[in-house]
Amino acid sequence: MKTILITIALAMSTTMAATHAQSISYDQPIVLSGRLEMLTGVDIQRGKEVEVRYPALILDRKISVIPSTTDIGNTPQATGIVQLAISDGSQREFVKKVAGGRASISCASLYSWHTAHHFAPVLCNVDRVLDVTQ
Numbered sequence: 001m002k003t004i005l006i007t008i009a010l011a012m013s014t015t016m017a018a019t020h021a022q023s024i025s026y027d028q029p030i031v032l033s034g035r036l037e038m039l040t041g042v043d044i045q046r047g048k049e050v051e052v053r054y055p056a057l058i059l060d061r062k063i064s065v066i067p068s069t070t071d072i073g074n075t076p077q078a079t080g081i082v083q084l085a086i087s088d089g090s091q092r093e094f095v096k097k098v099a100g101g102r103a104s105i106s107c108a109s110l111y112s113w114h115t116a117h118h119f120a121p122v123l124c125n126v127d128r129v130l131d132v133t134q
Contacts, residue, residue, distance in 0.1 A: 021064040026074045026110045032082060032124065033104045034059040036095055036132070039081075041119035054119055055084040055095045057105055065110055065122050074112040082110070083120035091129055104130040 024030055035058045043052045059080050067074040084105065086092040107124035 021062040021078050023064045023066060024110070025068055026065055026071055026112070027068050029106070029108055029127070030110065031104050031106050031130065032057055032059060032063070033131075034082075034102070036099050036101055036103050038096060038099045039119065044116040055086060055092065055099075056120060057082045057084060057103070057124070063122070065112070073114070077112055077121040079121045081120045081122075082107075083113075083118060083123045084126050085123050086126045088126075091126060095129060098132050098134065101132050101134040103132045106130055 037056050037058055038053045039056045041052055041054055042049050044050070059082060062078060062080045063082075064076070064078045065074075066076050082105075084095065086095060105124060106127040106129075108127040109125050111123050111125070113119070113121055113123065
């Protein structure tokens with residue numbers, strides 16, 4: 001009986017933990033894990049709507065991102081998808097090639113969407129791509 005109660009308690013705590021988002025701050029580096037994807041969004045280019053594909057990480061666990069007390073440009077966001085802002089061209093091409101695979105991404109920082117080129121509520125300034133598996 002004791003074993004059954006412990007098993008039920010563990011199962012409930014695991015389920016409850018999975019439903020709670022991890023709280024993190026925009027201004028801190030973080031490593032996020034999930035599935036790399038090239039998602040579709042609608043961008044404005046030369047005054048016209050254009051369908052584009054953008055790199056994103058479908059998170060293993062949702063996050064709740066909060067601004068620091070001195071951060072006035074970002075808003076609180078809860079999400080399971082993070083758009084990847086990749087300035088390094090070779091990393092961008094690599095992410096396109098391994099889309100569909102699992103990865104850990106080192107983000108120098110996170111920020112909230114604020115232009116027509118942002119498609120997910122939270123973006124990651126990609127520092128580097130880690131641990132890719134297909």
